[in-house]
Amino acid sequence: MATSSAAALWYFESVNLYHILCPHKVKKMGDKHEFIRYKKDDFIYVPEDAASNIYLIVDGRIKIGHYLEDGKEVVSSILTTGEIFGELALAGEDTRRDFAQAMCEAVICPLTIGELQELMFENKDLSFKILKLIGLRLMKLERKLELLVFKDARTRVIEFLKDTAAWKGQRVGFETMIPTKLTHKDIASLTGTSRQTVTTILNELKEKNLINFDRKKILIRDIDNLK
Amino acid sequence: MATSSAAALWYFESVNLYHILCPHKVKKMGDKHEFIRYKKDDFIYVPEDAASNIYLIVDGRIKIGHYLEDGKEVVSSILTTGEIFGELALAGEDTRRDFAQAMCEAVICPLTIGELQELMFENKDLSFKILKLIGLRLMKLERKLELLVFKDARTRVIEFLKDTAAWKGQRVGFETMIPTKLTHKDIASLTGTSRQTVTTILNELKEKNLINFDRKKILIRDIDNLK
DNA sequence: ATAGCCCTGTCGTCTGCACGACATTATATA
DNA sequence: TATATAATGTCGTGCAGACGACAGGGCTAT
Known part of the structure; x- marks a missing residue:
């Protein structure tokens, strides 16, 4: 688009x-x-x-x-x-x-x-x-x-990930790695959602193998297909 | 405050x-x-x-x-x-x-x-x-x-009225008159709410005699006590 | 006038997601 | 190594407010 x-x-x-x-x-x-x-x-x-x-x-x-x-x-x-x-x-x-x-x-x-x-x-x-x-x-x-006004929480978190990836991520092949110490609470605050919702969404994405993350980094498998 | x-x-x-x-x-x-x-x-x-x-x-x-x-x-x-x-x-x-x-x-x-x-x-x-x-x-x-992210619809509409009053209103004594052809739909769009909600809130405020309005203007009784 | 259109008013229904509560697991600190 | 503290994961409940539906009222155009 x-x-x-x-x-x-x-x-x-x-x-x-x-x-x-x-x-x-x-x-x-x-x-x-x-x-x-x-x-x-x-x-x-x-x-x-x-x-x-x-x-x-x-x-x-x-x-x-x-x-x-x-x-x-x-x-x-x-x-x-x-x-x-x-x-x-x-x-x-x-x-x-x-x-x-x-x-x-x-x-x-x-x-x-x-x-x-x-x-x-x-x-x-x-x-x-x-x-x-x-x-x-x-x-x-x-x-x-x-984003905050017209998109739902899930979209907001995803867009946040994409933005952050484009801004601070290191791309290797299809994967983009974002080294970050952001807690779920931080992300929640940045995306205008609740901490619990962020946790749930992030885990759903991990479940679907679209991303992976631990406490030090977030890894996006394929940024163009993250949705 | x-x-x-x-x-x-x-x-x-x-x-x-x-x-x-x-x-x-x-x-x-x-x-x-x-x-x-x-x-x-x-x-x-x-x-x-x-x-x-x-x-x-x-x-x-x-x-x-x-x-x-x-x-x-x-x-x-x-x-x-x-x-x-x-x-x-x-x-x-x-x-x-x-x-x-x-x-x-x-x-x-x-x-x-x-x-x-x-x-x-x-x-x-x-x-x-x-x-x-x-x-x-x-x-x-x-x-x-x-405003949009942390306040409820009612507060948003009220703050919008106050802002608009301060910006374009004509104050006479306690009352502030805002000449405007804004439809409820416009206000809804400007405040990030639905048209129906705006209608309801505006009528509630009229009910309580805090404001009055018709299709040409909005009159705020006492801008400092509008809440 | 009269037809058409947009604005206003008022219902219900349905849902996203905030929030509290709690268990579990990391991380910092002693 | 133990212990406090903060971060994560997963429930259930509650509710604000979006949205569809529809009815009446007011402009505008012809």
């Missing part, structure tokens, strides 16, 4: 700011190359914090999410090395509405929006890259919304 | 590009001020069209949405005078994934992304405004996602 073949590519595009930013930063700000190290479960920021930085993940896994009034945690994404978060600060967010938390030992490189805006003034290409970055986030979110 | 009082403002912020763009356009491009007139149900663009323009609504109401594989229409928003659409073209969208359709006679001012990028090169402020515009869309979408 046109929607998923023609349109598939944009979805996995990414804007690699890391390579653009870090050299600049080094050049411009001397060797003030700052890294911050976080321990497991440390928060990089929490709601109501001033949104004064964006962050590049140098190493580790970061969970982005927020809390509902009843205290329940909602995970909106889990990011790893090379990815960026907190970018809404650039688009005018003044105080954080979400939180960012290290899921393990992590190293983060922060950039103040001041610095970044300065860089953007000089480097028009960078401005467009950032615009693209945020636009991409918007498109992804639209897709997620559609 | 902190979430809805402190954070309420950003949500209704808008970036008025119209006033920034049109003068520029006039100055720069001579009097090549182009307007296109659409009749009811005309499409401004449809999926797979090249995404080469962004559009300012001069007059009329435009529906933005897309189609599911089964042909069902999903409305993502309904925009009116002064608002902008198609802005993802700026962020790297090459072909449209959604459609834009006139809901009545409408006048639209198109700008090619080429033109706009030129303007952005000269006018840094404009670049930031656009970044902000897209960032704002992103935040709105995040809110919508949360």
Whole structure:
């Protein structure tokens, strides 16, 4: 179908700011190359914090999410090395509405929006890259919304697997291996389903020999025939 | 609650590009001020069209949405005078994934992304405004996602009424009047519920004297006590 | 006018899946 | 190596809300 073949590519595009930013930063700000190290479960920021930085993940896994009034945690994404978060600060967010938390030992490189805006003034290409970055986030979110609202739990989990496979998986022949420490609870939160449902669906897929998984990885037998 | 009082403002912020763009356009491009007139149900663009323009609504109401594989229409928003659409073209969208359709006679001012990028090169402020515009869309979408996924149908409809009231309503004393020709089906699509459910909820609220409505408007008695 | 169409209102029915409860098995920690 | 803690697997129950069906009311067009 046109929607998923023609349109598939944009979805996995990414804007690699890391390579653009870090050299600049080094050049411009001397060797003030700052890294911050976080321990497991440390928060990089929490709601109501001033949104004064964006962050590049140098190493580790970061969970982005927020809390509902009843205290329940909602995970909106889990990011790893090379990815960026907190970018809404650039688009005018003044105080954080979400939180960012290290899921393990992590190293983060922060950039103040001041610095970044300065860089953007000089480097028009960078401005467009950032615009693209945020636009991409918007498109992804639209897709997620559609998935969550119009598809049943099973489809949501499957699409999540496919997306993750395309994003982080290593393909060998027909099989795609996703190294991941995501728990069923994480997947549930990411797909807007309950933990039990995820367990059931995953086992059903394993049963049918469409996937296999253990606590360290998920293996998709044939990504094009997963449905 | 902190979430809805402190954070309420950003949500209704808008970036008025119209006033920034049109003068520029006039100055720069001579009097090549182009307007296109659409009749009811005309499409401004449809999926797979090249995404080469962004559009300012001069007059009329435009529906933005897309189609599911089964042909069902999903409305993502309904925009009116002064608002902008198609802005993802700026962020790297090459072909449209959604459609834009006139809901009545409408006048639209198109700008090619080429033109706009030129303007952005000269006018840094404009670049930031656009970044902000897209960032704002992103935040709105995040809110919508949360609403759709974690709230029940009743809350969704109520929040929709509140948002729309804040956005387009005219407040007189305690009452807020929303002039609108939205059908229950439209509201259903916008809130991710079924038409019947919308009808029922709206009538329940009318019953309780919290709102009143007919085919032309919705009247909210006391927006702060609507729940 | 009058025919046709879409909008609104109100039923039941049926189902996906959340959620609690619990057993079982891994993993972290002492 | 033992023990606490968290992750997984599998029930049953309950219910929000989608959906089909149909009836009446209001626009619109001819």
